[in-house]
Amino acid sequence: MVKRVLMIAYHYPPLSGGSGIHRTHSFARHLPEHGWQPLVLTVHPRAYEDLGADHSDATIPVYRSFALDSSRHLALRGRYPELLAQPDRWISWWLGAVPAGLRLIRKHRPDAIWSSYPIATAHLIALSLHRLTGIPWIADQRDPMVDAGYPPDPHRRRIHGWIERQSIRHAAAVVSTTPGALRGLGQRHPLADDRQLALIPNGYDESVFATADSTERPATPRPFTLLHSGVIYPSERDPGPLFAALDKLLSEHRIGPDNFRLLLRASAHDDHLRTLMQRHPGLDKIVELAPALPYQQAVAEMLGADGLLLLQAANCNSQIPAKLYEYLRARRPLLALTDAAGDTAATLRAAGIDTIGQLDSAADIAAALLRFLHLCRTWQAPLASQKIIASHSRAARTQELAALLDRTVHKETT
Known part of the structure; x- marks a missing residue:
């Protein structure tokens, strides 16, 4: 039986540049080899500052929801309220993505939700959908959301810290890409279940x-x-x-x-x-x-x-x-x-x-x-x-993600 995962990611073709694009796209391409059908929920291309060639796989269902870049679309004389840039400049995506995600969930009945940082709004969308539907959520945190002096803006750092705490509280798994980032996550949240914290490094596309x-x-x-x-x-x-x-x-x-x-x-x-x-x-x-x-x-x-x-x-x-x-x-x-x-x-x-x-x-x-x-x-x-x-290939990394998804769904059904 084919299982479905709703993948929420800002970084996706035709956005130009950034390893996050390759991570999400490769996961989506290789997951069907392991019995998982991806549904990608991302932003309207207008939200991207730099557009490149669209090398996405036509066999992967991609849904784009309303999103604006506050610095380009909501600024007056180059300035915009801080509220419109927390936790990042694409917070407006939450307004479009939650309803769009609910429609996709009603239609396709995914077995899991996956979201990718460093655009923290993706985690907010996934958190909302998880709380509204109960579908298990995997937060692909990749690099640390908070660290000593990061983000530099104290207000944003507090918001990022809150989002990270919500992921530890509600996500079935929180994924880091390096051993050090995983250790830091465990140190910041010592009560987290070790089985909840997972390591899936980046890789290359063969x-x-x-x-x-x-x-x-x-x-x-x-x-x-x-x-x-x-x-x-x-x-x-x-x-x-x-x-x-x-x-x-x-x-x-x-x-x-x-x-x-x-x-x-x-x-x-x-x-x-x-x-x-x-x-x-x-x-x-x-x-x-x-x-x-x-x-x-x-x-x-x-x-x-x-x-x-x-x-x-x-x-x-x-x-x-x-x-x-x-x-x-x-x-x-x-x-x-x-x-x-x-x-x-x-x-x-x-x-x-x-x-x-x-x-x-x-x-x-x-x-x-x-x-x-x-x-x-x-x-x-x-x-x-x-x-x-x-x-270190992305195909091997996707096998690790599929195994994590399988464990997550199995845990939810037992």
Whole structure:
């Protein structure tokens, strides 16, 4: 017998950018393989600020309800009441999604409800539908909703804290994507049932890699290209010490334009990076800031890079960049600049990757980069095994979600 799950998510095609899109879409595509039919409830495209190509699967039923972005649709001279942005700028979605969700529930009789953060309104919608219908709810929290100083706005932090408490109280399961985030959730809610807290990490989409053409390598010699693909947050992935390390190695003639190139693709903060680079004249000879590419092309570029760069600061030790799993699948040498005590470093070490340096130390970065370049040029750079890589696929993650859904429904019926 086919079971149904109502999936409530803001991040869904044709929204452009964000790992949340791939997580929800991949879950929806693979769930039927495990006896679950998804029904996706998302926002009207007008609510999206950046639209891209719609790569959604036509076989997945998608329903879009009324939603506005307060900052664009409800602002007067660029300002809007704080009430219209709590817990986020899409709170108006709740007004359209709850009635729409009730209609879908009456028509399709789903066995479970699933909602995805970081748009907290999705959890509010799921909470409302769960309270109105009694259908078991799984809250895919992913990263922490609250943390020390996060969200920065104290009022929003209180609201997020309330939503998290409601999920612990009412949801059949609350899901995190990293061990650290799961531990933090348990510490904030020590009375939570251990069976209620679940770990389902992010992953990579094999279908994208299967169809991406690897970038052809030029026959003529070229500088070693180290690629960082994706957003570089000024605090959470601060490249300042990296630039200082590159400047030192450049001045010592350990690297140069003829043998090294750092490509920062789609940083989303190019102006900030240029300001940092100006402190080290000459970096523009080896560092290139490049615009975003369509997702398929970005994956192809990863497959063709000489090396891949991952950045994650110590203030994100309980988070793992979704890019990490794509990097592992690309099977290119990987240099991670991150805190050795964080979940990112632990995941890499478990995969056999030890080319890791401290992001906050220019001296450590310089040493790690020289070692990394030596290992790459002598074909000794560590790569993850095919077995470990396959365990991080989104198909494997969906199997974990299906098992959680099965346990949830079974518990409700016994």
